[in-house]
Every structure is written in C-alpha cells, then in structure tokens.
Amino acid sequence: xxxxxxxxxxxxxxxxxxxxxxxxxxxxxxxxxxxxxxxxxxxxxxxxxxxxxxxxxxxxxxxxxxxxxxxxxxxxxxxxxxxxxxxxxxxxxxxxxxxxxxxxxxxxxxxxxxxxxxxxxxxxxxxxxxxxxxxxxxxxxxxxxxxxxxxxxxxxxxxxxxxxxxxxxxxxxxxxxxxxxxxxxxxxxxxxxxxxxxxxxxxxxxxxxxxxxxxxxxxxxxxxxxxxxxxxxxxxxxxxxxxxxxx
Amino acid sequence: xxxxxxxxxxxxxxxxxxxxxxxxxxxxxxxxxxxxxxxxxxxxxxxxxxxxxxxxxxxxxxxxxxxxxxxxxxxxxxxxxxxxxxxxxxxxxxxxxxxxxxxxxxxxxxxxxxxxxxxxxxxxxxxxxxxxxxxxxxxxxxxxxxxxxxxxxx
Numbered sequence: 001x002x003x004x005x006x007x008x009x010x011x012x013x014x015x016x017x018x019x020x021x022x023x024x025x026x027x028x029x030x031x032x033x034x035x036x037x038x039x040x041x042x043x044x045x046x047x048x049x050x051x052x053x054x055x056x057x058x059x060x061x062x063x064x065x066x067x068x069x070x071x072x073x074x075x076x077x078x079x080x081x082x083x084x085x086x087x088x089x090x091x092x093x094x095x096x097x098x099x100x101x102x103x104x105x106x107x108x109x110x111x112x113x114x115x116x117x118x119x120x121x122x123x124x125x126x127x128x129x130x131x132x133x134x135x136x137x138x139x140x141x142x143x144x145x146x147x148x149x150x151x152x153x154x155x156x157x158x159x160x161x162x163x164x165x166x167x168x169x170x171x172x173x174x175x176x177x178x179x180x181x182x183x184x185x186x187x188x189x190x191x192x193x194x195x196x197x198x199x200x201x202x203x204x205x206x207x208x209x210x211x212x213x214x215x216x217x218x219x220x221x222x223x224x225x226x227x228x229x230x231x232x233x234x235x236x237x238x239x240x241x242x243x244x245x246x247x
Numbered sequence: 248x249x250x251x252x253x254x255x256x257x258x259x260x261x262x263x264x265x266x267x268x269x270x271x272x273x274x275x276x277x278x279x280x281x282x283x284x285x286x287x288x289x290x291x292x293x294x295x296x297x298x299x300x301x302x303x304x305x306x307x308x309x310x311x312x313x314x315x316x317x318x319x320x321x322x323x324x325x326x327x328x329x330x331x332x333x334x335x336x337x338x339x340x341x342x343x344x345x346x347x348x349x350x351x352x353x354x355x356x357x358x359x360x361x362x363x364x365x366x367x368x369x370x371x372x373x374x375x376x377x378x379x380x381x382x383x384x385x386x387x388x389x390x391x392x393x394x395x396x397x398x399x400x401x
Contacts, residue, residue: 048375048377054375057375082255083255119368120340120342120366124283125283126283161262164259165263179274179278180278181282186373188373197374198377198380
C-alpha cells in the first residue's frame with residue numbers, strides 16, 4: 001500500500017489536506033455548475049421532439065449519476081473501514097449517505113417532472129424507476145441504522161455491511177433499461193458508442209456532471225471535517241486548533 | 248496485508264458476491280414480472296393473460312390511427328415489426344403520441360385480442376437532436392422515425 005493510503009488513516013492529516021483542497025473544489029464547482037446551467041438552459045438547442053422540456057436533463061442526469069457514484073464511494077469507504085479498521089474511512093462512509101440521499105431525491109423529483117409532459121405520467125413502476133427508489137430507501141436505511149447504534153465503530157461496521165449488500169442494486173439501476181422492457185429510455189451515453197446527442201447538447205451536460213462531482217467533493221469534505229472535529233474533540237491537536245482560532 | 252485483514256477482505260467479497268448471486272436469481276425468476284409491458288408478439292402468441300390489467304408496448308403503426316369524429320375515442324395499431332396489436336382508447340393522448348412513436352398502453356385484452364386501454368403513455372427514445380438537424384435528416388430521408396408534423400391533429 002502506498003504511503004498516502006496510510007496517511008489518510010490519520011484524522012489530523014486528513015483534516016489538513018481537505019482544508020487545502022476545499023477552496024479549489026468550491027470555486028470549480030461554482031463555476032462549472034453556474035456555467036453549465038446557463039449554457040444548458042439558455043444556449044443549447046431545444047430537442048426536435050420534446051422541445052424545451054428536455055432541458056431538465058441538465059439537472060436529472062447529473063443528480064442520477066451522483067446518487068449512484070456516491071453510493072459506490074460509500075460502499076468502498078465502508079469496505080476499507082471494515083478491512084483496515086480505518087476510522088477516517090468510516091467517517092467518509094457516514095458523511096456520504098445524506099448527500100447521496102438528497103441527490104437521489106432530486107433525481108427522482110426531476111424525473112417525475114420530466115415524465116409528466118413527455119410520458120403522460122408522473123410515476124411508472126418500471127424497473128429503472130423502481131430500482132432508483134430502492135437506492136433512495138437504501139440511503140435512508142443506512143442513515144437510520146447508523147444513528148440507531150450508539151457505538152461509533154459498531155454503527156460503522158453494520159452500515160458498511162448494509163451498504164455492501166445494497167451495492168448489487170447499482171448494476172441493476174444501470175442495466176435495467178437494457179435487461180427489461182421499461183418506459184424509461186435506454187442510456188444516451190455509452191462507453192463504446194458516440195452519444196446519441198449532438199455536442200452542443202452534451203457539452204453543457206458534461207460540464208454539469210463534472211461540476212456536480214466537484215460539488216459532491218466539497219460537501220463531503222465539509223461534512224468530513226466536521227465529523228473529524230466532533231470525534232477527535234478530546235485530542236490535543238483539536239484543542240490546539242480551537243485555541244488558535246479563538247486567538 | 249496481514250492474515251486478519253485478508254480474512255476480512257474475503258468476507259467483504261463474499262458479502263458482495265453472495266448478495267449479487269441471490270439478487271440475480273430472484274431477478275431471473277421474476278424476469279417476466281419485471282418487464283413493464285408485453286410486446287405485440289407476446290400478445291399474439293397468447294403469453295399475455297386476457298381479462299386482467301396488463302400493459303402493451305410498441306411502435307404506433309403509420310396510418311393506423313382511426314379517430315371517432317364525435318368523441319375522444321381513438322383506435323390505433325402498435326407493432327414490434329413482427330406482430331401488431333390494436334389498441335382502443337378514450338381520452339386525451341400524451342403530447343408525444345404520434346405515428347412511429349413508441350407507446351405503452353395499460354388495459355385489458357378483449358376476446359378478439361384487442362387492448363381496451365385505460366391509460367396511454369408515450370415512450371421517448373435516447374436520441375436527442377436540435378430541430379434543424381431533425382429537419383435536415385428528414386429531408387435526406389435518414390430519420391430513424393417520423394418527426395412531429397405540425398397541424399396533423401395529433
């Protein structure tokens with residue numbers, strides 16, 4: 001294992017490095033999200049069939065991607081916490097859940113708003129929509145389990161196992177549109193083919209997806225820093241830090 | 248990696264693979280029930296139950312839309328390019344409903360294999376285009392399916 005991997009295990013080092021990374025990611029997230037939104041909503045051409053209502057894609061797709069990416073991040077962090085007993089990994093996993101849940105709610109809500117004009121229905125129990133709803137419930141279950149257990153390390157272990165079991169839902173969400181008949185259309189973006197969308201439509205979408213990744217990094221680091229301070233409040237370095245800040 | 252960590256890593260992998268296999272088996276057993284709709288081929292082969300609520304999905308056949316001039320009743324055929332099914336519906340169709348468009352209709356099959364629909368949903372595909380490109384493709388005869396034509400009445 002490389003040296004930085006073990007350094008990550010130190011809450012103090014983690015607190016310092018996230019402090020240095022935060023401003024850069026915040027600025028990147030702000031510019032990418034604002035720029036991508038303006039480009040997508042005002043300058044990208046309307047769709048030939050759906051008209052302007054397709055523009056909700058610029059919020060729907062990034063939030064849906066993030067809800068799944070955050071889940072994978074949480075499960076990996078949970079596994080690292082289980083295997084290497086790394087406290088920081090447990091904290092990362094814990095901090096991921098509420099962010100992922102909020103983005104899953106946004107993805108479901110924007111999808112429903114999109115579904116009404118294009119499909120004629122707010123909600124359909126097809127495989128894609130149902131598996132996405134299960135993802136949201138997994139986030140809720142993980143958050144509830146984590147707060148129900150008093151001991152921090154037991155809570156982290158149990159939630160990591162739940163997160164790992166729920167990981168099976170991620171490929172189901174991804175491939176549901178290919179495996180079964182669904183009302184939701186198949187993916188526009190595939191790794192092997194060029195997108196079924198012109199560049200003037202997908203470039204702002206790509207900008208927004210990167211922007212949302214930065215936004216996730218910012219919120220995760222902010223939550224993580226709080227969590228580190230809370231758990232390490234009795235250590236000497238946190239006390240020194242607080243003394244310094246009070247002046 | 249020491250022995251204890253290796254053991255825990257094995258445990259983690261077992262959890263992930265074990266739950267994947269369990270869910271894969273369940274999904275395989277339920278595969279027909281997870282499908283949102285029956286295709287016209289499945290209906291014509293008698294795979295869809297009659298007299299109970301089902302969904303049927305397919306492409307609206309060109310020139311098959313028959314409207315009742317005095318009511319909202321509409322009849323059209325849907326196809327998967329192998330078989331087709333007639334759908335009867337009373338009500339307002341979604342904006343995206345048109346010939347060549349994929350739709351999903353919910354209703355019950357009557358004795359003659361016709362679907363009496365209570366709800367019609369439009370299914371849009373993964374292709375996005377600007378109106379100019381769509382017009383150019385249509386002029387070149389390269390359109391994957393018919394674009395909307397203004398003033399056609401549906």
